[in-house]
Amino acid sequence: MPYINIKITKEGATAEQKAELIRRATRMMVEVLGKDPATTVVVIEEIDTDNWGVAGETITVRRKQQKRGV
Amino acid sequence: MPYINIKITKEGATAEQKAELIRRATRMMVEVLGKDPATTVVVIEEIDTDNWGVAGETITVRRKQQKRGV
Amino acid sequence: MPYINIKITKEGATAEQKAELIRRATRMMVEVLGKDPATTVVVIEEIDTDNWGVAGETITVRRKQQKRGV
Amino acid sequence: MPYINIKITKEGATAEQKAELIRRATRMMVEVLGKDPATTVVVIEEIDTDNWGVAGETITVRRKQQKRGV
Amino acid sequence: MPYINIKITKEGATAEQKAELIRRATRMMVEVLGKDPATTVVVIEEIDTDNWGVAGETITVRRKQQKRGV
Amino acid sequence: MPYINIKITKEGATAEQKAELIRRATRMMVEVLGKDPATTVVVIEEIDTDNWGVAGETITVRRKQQKRGV
Numbered sequence: 001m002p003y004i005n006i007k008i009t010k011e012g013a014t015a016e017q018k019a020e021l022i023r024r025a026t027r028m029m030v031e032v033l034g035k036d037p038a039t040t041v042v043v044i045e046e047i048d049t050d051n052w053g054v055a056g057e058t059i060t061v062r063r064k065q066q067k068r069g070v
Numbered sequence: 071m072p073y074i075n076i077k078i079t080k081e082g083a084t085a086e087q088k089a090e091l092i093r094r095a096t097r098m099m100v101e102v103l104g105k106d107p108a109t110t111v112v113v114i115e116e117i118d119t120d121n122w123g124v125a126g127e128t129i130t131v132r133r134k135q136q137k138r139g140v
Numbered sequence: 141m142p143y144i145n146i147k148i149t150k151e152g153a154t155a156e157q158k159a160e161l162i163r164r165a166t167r168m169m170v171e172v173l174g175k176d177p178a179t180t181v182v183v184i185e186e187i188d189t190d191n192w193g194v195a196g197e198t199i200t201v202r203r204k205q206q207k208r209g210v
Numbered sequence: 211m212p213y214i215n216i217k218i219t220k221e222g223a224t225a226e227q228k229a230e231l232i233r234r235a236t237r238m239m240v241e242v243l244g245k246d247p248a249t250t251v252v253v254i255e256e257i258d259t260d261n262w263g264v265a266g267e268t269i270t271v272r273r274k275q276q277k278r279g280v
Numbered sequence: 281m282p283y284i285n286i287k288i289t290k291e292g293a294t295a296e297q298k299a300e301l302i303r304r305a306t307r308m309m310v311e312v313l314g315k316d317p318a319t320t321v322v323v324i325e326e327i328d329t330d331n332w333g334v335a336g337e338t339i340t341v342r343r344k345q346q347k348r349g350v
Numbered sequence: 351m352p353y354i355n356i357k358i359t360k361e362g363a364t365a366e367q368k369a370e371l372i373r374r375a376t377r378m379m380v381e382v383l384g385k386d387p388a389t390t391v392v393v394i395e396e397i398d399t400d401n402w403g404v405a406g407e408t409i410t411v412r413r414k415q416q417k418r419g420v
Contacts, residue, residue: 071199074144075147090172094168
């Protein structure tokens with residue numbers, strides 16, 4: 001009956017990649033803890049880069065710095 | 071002071087249905103636990119069917135199987 | 141397939157009250173949105189009153205003020 | 211390594227305001243608890259006013275009442 | 281920079297099993313989406329069986345039924 | 351009406367430190383976004399170091415390495 005919530009920045013993850021995350025996260029719960037896959041729920045949330053911060057900066061700002069080679 | 075977070079797939083819930091969820095969830099906290107409705111917060115999140123998995127499959131895939139009678 | 145997360149302060153909710161929340165929250169999803177109860181998940185989290193704040197104050201402090209009639 | 215999730219109604223917060231929330235939330239974890247900013251994550255979620263309820267009513271309804279002076 | 285929250289019932293997962301969930305969830309984000317493991321955060325929450333419901337019943341009740349062969 | 355959820359590792363944050371987080375997080379919502387403090391909710395969750403992972407390792411393991419000077 002596990003519930004897994006994956007939050008990532010919205011930067012173009014494809015439907016196939018998200019389906020793969022769901023498959024693997026479910027299999028992980030079965031293999032590591034013997035959980036029933038039928039009631040394993042995975043919810044992926046994609047967050048705008050303006051709304052995600054690390055080290056006090058938005059990802060929007062960090063991506064610009066990476067492009068400029070900062 | 072309860073906080074209730076309801077996650078559902080984004081499949082056309084109307085504003086009226088969401089208002090009804092908020093009314094009933096709030097009343098539930100008052101009637102079952104005697105909570106103060108004034109500080110009861112309900113947040114509904116609607117998740118794309120590509121981003122929700124059960125039993126290792128996305129809801130997008132499950133809906134297609136249901137339509138095909140699988 | 142809904143997922144409902146209820147956060148309340150840890151102030152003595154009984155097992156029966158929590159079972160009642162689970163029953164009612166599940167029925168609500170069925171009656172309002174036609175969801176399948178079999179895959180409706182409800183998770184209740186009980187939070188220490190030191191760890192919950194409203195209006196900038198902990199619930200621990202607010203409960204003491206209520207007792208003193210503040 | 212703290213994780214801070216801020217949920218607000220979607221009512222026009224600017225990119226600069228969100229960047230300021232991220233800066234201040236991160237600084238708060240450093241100053242109050244001595245946490246490492248490099249691994250402090252802040253995620254802001256903006257929720258439609260139809261999907262947020264207080265006191266059993268949606269924010270959409272409450273905003274209309276405020277405008278009408280109710 | 282992903283954030284993964286895993287909620288399971290508190291039924292004796294060992295420290296080693298939880299470490300394995302953290303390893304695999306992190307590797308999954310690297311392999312499927314090319315994320316940086318250094319900023320991938322995994323948080324596991326273990327929930328009392330009285331506080332988790334599926335199909336309108338607590339896991340406490342469901343476990344008793346399973347033992348009785350219901 | 352904001353809702354702020356702060357997750358930290360359970361490593362001895364005092365009641366006073368948690369009250370300070372609640373005060374500052376609430377003031378931040380007022381000062382940055384003009385929110386009403388009366389309906390600003392802050393919930394702090396303290397997570398066992400075995401249950402928190404960064405870079406694929408539990409915080410329990412990372413703390414031991416830090417002590418050994420690794």
